[in-house]
Amino acid sequence: MFSDRFDQLVQALRILPSVGPKSAQRMALHLIMKNREGAIGLAHALNEATTYIHECSVCHSLTENEICDICLSHERDDQILCVVESPADVMAIEQSGSFRGKYHVLGGHLSPLDGIGPEEIGIPYLVQRLNEGKVAEVILATNATVEGQATAHYLVEATKHLPVQMTRIAQGVPQGGELEYVDSHTLSQAVHNRMRMK
């Protein structure tokens, strides 16, 4: 429609998550008709981000420097390490404001059928980090999916020989969750992991 470059823009926008052909068209029209300055700014931001953002050499989260701000921070507890699957999870936990330790990003989960074993998600490197002896507790914050659970269990096994406490984030009914809408697996977990109040 309109011109080749317009169609190319629509196609390029479709790489964005949950953007289908209709949304991509709407976005392209919006940018061209109503916000060219914004479109140029977006192009610049994309080029800058892809050029300068890379993995932190310590925790494998994202940074523009050799080592990320969280790893460098002296205000965060070196003794607690939170293990997550991806930088998105670091972001989610940071935004919850519930954690003041450091992170370790695996970059995925174990998935033998896809050929993703312990090496592929850098478990030997994590074990090596724990071997340095600074960390007293590892919080396993992999996803509550089958693969995330399996990865957490594997990590417990792989660190058996180390004097490090391993904990798993709690699973149960989410805040504001109404029991009748919570799936039965979650509910059975919540009953099983019930906490004493008195």
Next chain:
Amino acid sequence: MFSDRFDQLVQALRILPSVGPKSAQRMALHLIMKNREGAIGLAHALNEATTYIHECSVCHSLTENEICDICLSHERDDQILCVVESPADVMAIEQSGSFRGKYHVLGGHLSPLDGIGPEEIGIPYLVQRLNEGKVAEVILATNATVEGQATAHYLVEATKHLPVQMTRIAQGVPQGGELEYVDSHTLSQAVHNRMRMK
């Protein structure tokens, strides 16, 4: 989060229609983590589109040339002119495959309270186009909103002196519409504009 350039990318993505802070974060992470090549391609497509796409000098739709393909086409009927509010409407009608004439894009609708009068949406230029005498029928395809209707009515008045037939796209129950879910205004229009079947 992560770095300044990451935050700038999230901000830049928020100019896209219906992208809130959460979606923008998800998009930025997806681009940086999973599709850097796509991100670079998107930046290129944005730069190309904003540089080369502009209004057609005849119909005011979008093109990369002086005059758009539809205006130049000899296969399309010069005698029927479809008047729409925006290039998005040209796209919608083209995709419906229901029209083989030419277009005229107003670039908006009358909105006196916002200071948008006939000059601002180029009605004198449209009247001039009709004055050339080529066009036999104008299909008024402005939106079925209050402003779109007012603009259509204004155009009928403004072209009273010209020997041009003015028609309005039909309004009624949309295809697949179930009457109980159709709003009462649309339903009353549909009853009022009923068509004889026998």
